[in-house]
Amino acid sequence: MHISQLSNLPSKPVLGVESSCDETGVAILRWVPEAPGSGLLAHALYSQVKLHADYGGVVPELASRDHVRKLLPLVREALAQAGMTPADLGGVAYTAGPGLVGALLVGAAAARAMAWALDVPAIGVHHMEGHLLAPLLEADPPKPPFVALLVSGGHSMLVEVAAIGRYRILGDTLDDAAGEAFDKTAKLMGLPYPGGPALAKLAEQGRAGAFRFSRPMTDRPGLDFSFSGLKTQVLLAWQQSDQSEQTRADVARGFEEAIVDTLVIKCRRALEATGTGRLVIAGGVGANKRLRETLAAAGQQDGFRTYFPRLQFCTDNGAMIALAGAIRLAAGQGQDEAVRVAPRWDLQGLQPV
Amino acid sequence: MRDAGRFACGVREFRTMNLLAIETSTEACSIALVHGQQVFARSELAPRRHAELALPMADALLAEAGLGRHALDAIAVGRGPGAFTGVRLGVALAQGMALALDRPVVPVSSLAALALEALEDEAAILAVIDARMGEIYAACYRRDGNGGLVVLDDERVCRPDALVLPEADVWNVVGSGWASYADVLRGHLTGGLRQADGDRYPQARHVAELAVREYQAGRAVAPEQALPVYLRDKVALTLAEQGRATP
Numbered sequence: 163m164h165i166s167q168l169s170n171l172p173s174k175p176v177l178g179v180e181s182s183c184d185e186t187g188v189a190i191l192r193w194v195p196e197a198p199g200s201g202l203l204a205h206a207l208y209s210q211v212k213l214h215a216d217y218g219g220v221v222p223e224l225a226s227r228d229h230v231r232k233l234l235p236l237v238r239e240a241l242a243q244a245g246m247t248p249a250d251l252g253g254v255a256y257t258a259g260p261g262l263v264g265a266l267l268v269g270a271a272a273a274r275a276m277a278w279a280l281d282v283p284a285i286g287v288h289h290m291e292g293h294l295l296a297p298l299l300e301a302d303p304p305k306p307p308f309v310a311l312l313v314s315g316g317h318s319m320l321v322e323v324a325a326i327g328r329y330r331i332l333g334d335t336l337d338d339a340a341g342e343a344f345d346k347t348a349k350l351m352g353l354p355y356p357g358g359p360a361l362a363k364l365a366e367q368g369r370a371g372a373f374r375f376s377r378p379m380t381d382r383p384g385l386d387f388s389f390s391g392l393k394t395q396v397l398l399a400w401q402q403s404d405q406s407e408q409t410r411a412d413v414a415r416g417f418e419e420a421i422v423d424t425l426v427i428k429c430r431r432a433l434e435a436t437g438t439g440r441l442v443i444a445g446g447v448g449a450n451k452r453l454r455e456t457l458a459a460a461g462q463q464d465g466f467r468t469y470f471p472r473l474q475f476c477t478d479n480g481a482m483i484a485l486a487g488a489i490r491l492a493a494g495q496g497q498d499e500a501v502r503v504a505p506r507w508d509l510q511g512l513q514p515v
Numbered sequence: 516m517r518d519a520g521r522f523a524c525g526v527r528e529f530r531t532m533n534l535l536a537i538e539t540s541t542e543a544c545s546i547a548l549v550h551g552q553q554v555f556a557r558s559e560l561a562p563r564r565h566a567e568l569a570l571p572m573a574d575a576l577l578a579e580a581g582l583g584r585h586a587l588d589a590i591a592v593g594r595g596p597g598a599f600t601g602v603r604l605g606v607a608l609a610q611g612m613a614l615a616l617d618r619p620v621v622p623v624s625s626l627a628a629l630a631l632e633a634l635e636d637e638a639a640i641l642a643v644i645d646a647r648m649g650e651i652y653a654a655c656y657r658r659d660g661n662g663g664l665v666v667l668d669d670e671r672v673c674r675p676d677a678l679v680l681p682e683a684d685v686w687n688v689v690g691s692g693w694a695s696y697a698d699v700l701r702g703h704l705t706g707g708l709r710q711a712d713g714d715r716y717p718q719a720r721h722v723a724e725l726a727v728r729e730y731q732a733g734r735a736v737a738p739e740q741a742l743p744v745y746l747r748d749k750v751a752l753t754l755a756e757q758g759r760a761t762p
Contacts, residue, residue: 275611
């Protein structure tokens with residue numbers, strides 16, 4: 163082959179491994195800069211939600227134990243989907259943090275060891291960078307600069323993405339994350355764990371205006387969130403109500419509207435403050451239907467564009483880790499052979515690409 | 516198992532066999548490489564640094580033996596019991612390597628590896644690891660005179676005062692469990708005590724020795740079937756057990 167053809171060769175696929183909490187995710191992605199989604203060759207996911215439901219929340223030790231059982235079968239599944247053997251891989255990416263340290267370690271160790279055995283580069287990926295970049299897997303991907311709303315069970319953040327790898331946190335939660343507020347409120351109202359999605363479903367039957375809760379921290383400037391007080395308001399309203407099925411749905415609707423309105427108000431402020439016209443929504447709460455609809459409507463009204471990952475890439479997954487890792491590996495970044503994980507890790511300290 | 520034929524190993528293969536062993540289930544982080552009749556090993560008492568040290572150690576051993584990673588025939592691992600995180604680290608490393616190289620894994624009891632730290636004599640061996648939370652991991656062995664072990668009493672987790680030992684004339688006791696509970700454990704010994712060393716840890720070179728025999732006996736497994744053995748399996752209370760009704 164003539165050397166001039168080499169630059170046209172597609173880069174070798176990267177295996178991505180996610181194990182920071184209660185989902186084990188594996189994906190294989192070839193980095194295609196102009197259309198990243200077209201390079202996604204396989205993705206497989208196992209959710210531990212049922213395992214933890216009996217305990218009322220994620221039990222870290224049980225999560226770690228499940229990752230070590232499920233990870234390799236998922237790697238096999240992804241390789242089979244892509245029609246590949248490990249030798250076809252050109253790199254390995256794994257979530258190195260933030261997250262549950264024991265859970266992170268399982269994915270990091272297995273992934274780093276695979277890269278070691280194959281003698282290919284490895285990269286530890288920041289879990290939130292994975293979420294931030296997940297919308298790049300869709301058709302018509304957003305180009306930086308953009309603002310990202312990251313809302314999940316563990317995070318509620320507004321992030322300015324100046325370029326891939328250059329992140330500034332505009333606002334963060336002072337207490338509960340948005341997803342956590344959903345889950346805790348659902349629990350107060352007697353819904354089984356994890357109650358967030360059930361609460362959102364229930365809210366669909368709720369009547370508009372039956373209950374109105376405050377929009378926390380929207381009455382002052384700033385982009386931080388606080389959802390802990392809202393939970394208490396809901397509890398009081400629920401305790402003082404007739405606790406009928408309709409009331410349960412009405413309260414759920416009032417709660418969901420309060421969260422969604424708060425998020426939308428802060429997103430508008432963030433877009434205004436940064437002068438950006440693109441808003442990316444990521445994280446598990448990004449799957450919330452009302453949030454998606456309300457933000458899309460706000461965008462039409464204000465003239466900003468919204469970018470949502472498909473539902474399965476809103477929640478934790480291996481595809482976003484393969485993507486973030488592939489981008490960094492393509493930029494020549496990589497990790498030595500020490501397996502390192504960081505339960506806490508500042509998104510703003512990442513190396514630019 | 517389905518792939519047993521592929522993993523079976525004849526005498527000729529054994530002579531040239533290359534096996535990498537990982538043991539990270541206790542305070543010691545160690546890696547060993549069997550290359551034919553030679554054993555190369557590294558070990559360090561390095562609590563909390565196992566994840567950092569393991570792969571560089573493996574590299575150093577391969578370089579010492581002049582071997583490439585693809586020359587490995589199998590990966591062995593001390594699959595516990597021990598510290599949960601350490602056990603999982605070793606197993607995950609072994610799984611990842613073996614899957615990538617398309618080789619089997621030989622899981623070995625970390626207590627059995629620890630037992631090979633005892634004197635080479637006819638005494639009964641109590642291998643005992645401090646399991647924290649007021650408990651120990653323990654198992655009893657005797658050397659088989661051929662470099663291997665005979666199990667006298669299976670591995671278990673229990674309170675030190677609840678340990679029941681088989682009859683034996685003389686004992687060698689090794690492991691951190693002795694350092695923590697010497698007085699209680701001494702009371703359980705029926706015969707004499709020849710060796711008592713609380714400063715011994717499972718080592719990869721012993722994992723490797725046991726693994727070569729297991730491999731020859733056809734007991735290597737596919738990487739995804741190599742799983743940790745924790746012994747302590749009750750690690751959290753369900754909502755029902757916490758005395759609250761599940762909604």
